[in-house]
Amino acid sequence: MNQLCPRFEKAMVLLSTRWVGLILFELLKGAKRFSEMEADLPISGRLLSDRLKLLEKEGIVERNIYSEFPVRIEYTLSEKGKALEPVIKDIQRWAEEYISAEEIASKEEE
Template sequence: MEKLCPRFEKAMGLLSTRWVGLILSDLLGGTKRFSEMESDLPISGRLLSDRLKMLEKEGIVKRNIYSEFPVRIEYSLSDKGKALEPVIQEIQCWADNHVTEEELNTECE
């Protein structure tokens, strides 16, 4: 069997990290504050913070700090992150067409 491309493996590892897909999907809607994302997503603040740091380190998410009082921090997708939009949309399309209600219900058991 031929070995998979290391770049492909890296990309799949990143995208398959729990909650990354939902975070990217949320940021495709535009720039968000941490508190907005925390209320949009079913994820703890600590885990959201960890995932955002990971995505920032990978160059997928940009963190903008505004020196106001109180300090305002906003997150958005970088160009690298925006390039994932068709991938996220295709995964959503595939899920809409192929993931059944029964499959969703058995995941929680």
């Protein structure tokens, strides 16, 4: 059990980093350009860039550069990132079942 704890803690810290879950959720739908994610997520471009760099450093997200004009850059989940799909889907199911709209509304009012 001692071997698992530091790994589990690192995973929880990474996944609970603000916006990481939503970015991963978006990328589960397929390759996305930065501008698409910026338009789809309520997050600043700078913060999105920081989170993508973090996920790329962790080997969860891959940055693909296409030699076109203009240059096209897309982000996709790596195999390591795709392995998170059941975890993210389970969290989504749990949230839909156990988190009410009232809880979200009261949180937004704070």
